[in-house]
Amino acid sequence: MSFSQYLRYRWLRKLKSLQGKALKKRAPSIVEQTWSSEYVTNPHRLSQSLMINLTSFPKRYKHLHLTLKSLLMQNMRADQVNLWLYKDDIAQLPESVKELTQHGLKLHSLAHDTRSYKKLIPALSNYPDAYHVTADDDIYYRPNWLETLVNELQPKQQEILFWRAHRVTRYANGTPKPYRKWEPKTEHRGPSNDLFFTSGGGVIFPPSSLEPTVTDIDLAQQLAPYADDLWWYVMARLNNTSLRRVGDNPALINWPDSREGSLWQFNKQEAIGNDAQLTKLTDYFELKL
Known part of the structure; x- marks a missing residue:
């Protein structure tokens, strides 16, 4: 990245951060006001089912x-919004969530708590032929979020699309730099194998876009117990799937005080964080980044 490109990148990130802060204050009222009005959602035209998947736990x-209302009110309607929960956590669900089962939300009880892997592995196992989109439980999703992911898909192209990614940066000899030195929230669109997508920002996984090993939860937890995004990324790379960023890369809008229990800070610690887990993954699968 040249110096002028760097300045533009920093300027864009600052601008989007300011826009995000302004929206964050209004997001809760936007959701509730829209929910109370007559909003319109349009069907998709995909050949298979379209599903949104997320998980949560009581502290969140x-x-x-x-979050669920913002997903249910998307401009484009998913066939199903799946909330995957550990069985012991379901009893603590508030009525504000339970009542959404009358509006398209489907609750799933899981026998084992596999942390963030609950988001996608059960969905891939139970609905292997669907288009799966990932979301986080603490984010406001703008109305065009799902529509953008779906409409950007290229026919007959094996690709995974996403709203948000970090770009792998490299030393002069081509080897990847440590995770903390990657380009965060990159403006690069790709397609590129160096785009490390973050599932909470929104990722669409078409059928067969991930290596079949993706549903091996025991192996996933052995190699990357705290970094499910690394697992999805490596499964995409092993499958030779094209990676491309879409949308205008807006700031994520998190609800106030919703980051409790986040793995973000944990994974920035090299010894037990993303670098160590990525090394385990690439060594095991003999994958050259």
């Missing part, structure tokens, strides 16, 4: 209904 239940 306070704002969960807001």
